[in-house]
Amino acid sequence: MLSKNQIKLISSLKQKKYRLQHNLFVVEGVKTINELIVSKFNLHQLFTIESFKIDANLETIITEAELKKISFLSTPNKALALFKIPESKQIQFNQLIVALDNVRDPGNLGTIIRLCDWFGIKDLVCNIETVDCYNPKVIQATMGSISRVNITYLDLKGFIKDANTRSFGTFMDGENVYKMKLPSEGILILGNEANGISKDIEKLVSKKIAIPRFGNVQATESLNVATATAILLSEFRRS
């Protein structure tokens, strides 16, 4: 049975300010919830149609109608959980770090988190304007990968300045990434969907790189930021 206050709390967690205030975020779907339960994340409360056989204090059995009321999805998936937002861990500089400069689309961020997980990237750093990784749409797109990537929101300019490592950014006039010897450590910076890497950050990039375009001159102007991330992480890892 759901209380009015619980419904109000869950609904409020669509908004970043309430996620920060309550230090909670929403996860939906049995598979992802199970992945997060066994991860570093702490379960705060589970609302489910069928018992997960976990600590009864953490679990509330609800009806399908109740789930429909609290779900953010058009087709709710049996359970909705509230997890505590973890504190970011210390960033490890002896490996490749992915940095995002104003990535705004939740689906893109979710895809990038999944790619970091696939390619064994431990640290993803984001400037403050990048979409919040605890946004329900991001969480949905990550498919549980969020529990395996350390995500830190920070002053990206200061971070790159202070990091004693090389930084790589994608630009139209960058060097052909297929012809470069790429290091196993450094910072790979990806920019905003419409505007790319911002001027302030561009000044700090040690090496401008580019994914060559094949085909004719009229071809598509740019790759989507998530597909560019896929190709670049593949290039960094393959060598």
Add this chain to the structure above:
Amino acid sequence: MLSKNQIKLISSLKQKKYRLQHNLFVVEGVKTINELIVSKFNLHQLFTIESFKIDANLETIITEAELKKISFLSTPNKALALFKIPESKQIQFNQLIVALDNVRDPGNLGTIIRLCDWFGIKDLVCNIETVDCYNPKVIQATMGSISRVNITYLDLKGFIKDANTRSFGTFMDGENVYKMKLPSEGILILGNEANGISKDIEKLVSKKIAIPRFGNVQATESLNVATATAILLSEFRRS
């Protein structure tokens, strides 16, 4: 001024059966419409707030309120056009062809079409169950690339059987793609979001390939089909 019949026609084009019946599809946004006007596609009718200075018979100036009524977008973008669905051109076998087996998500298909354009892939073939490329969500995601890629819906099984060329498909137990010498011609097959390549098609694949996973064993199970396409096209083209 919009007629009731025009509104009804446009609204019907959300559905594949009416797109086929009228042989028309919807494109929104000034930039994409302009790209398509100069392409191989034929404009049937343009509904716009501001004149495009084209043949007056093809253009209807409408109000913002009218655009809002016919647009499929939550934030309409100044113009909506109806283009004629082109006939597919003959497939060219002396180069790399991308084949889709049951790709269902319009965003994924749109991203894959953009990737084909970027990597100079001339032919994209899709089995009949793959989402229709003239679906408005696909068109929105392609950003005009649809005019530069020849897309053919066909019996994929028969196509691969009859094609006198090698086919490549991604499987968990495939050969490490980073260690292979990839040809400049052949068929690269990508499968369904949840189930991968179907059993029937698997039997016809000449070479099973895989994108290696880095990082720990708990890592994400699979890459999204659009990001896998990005990495594989990059691998085929870089060599």
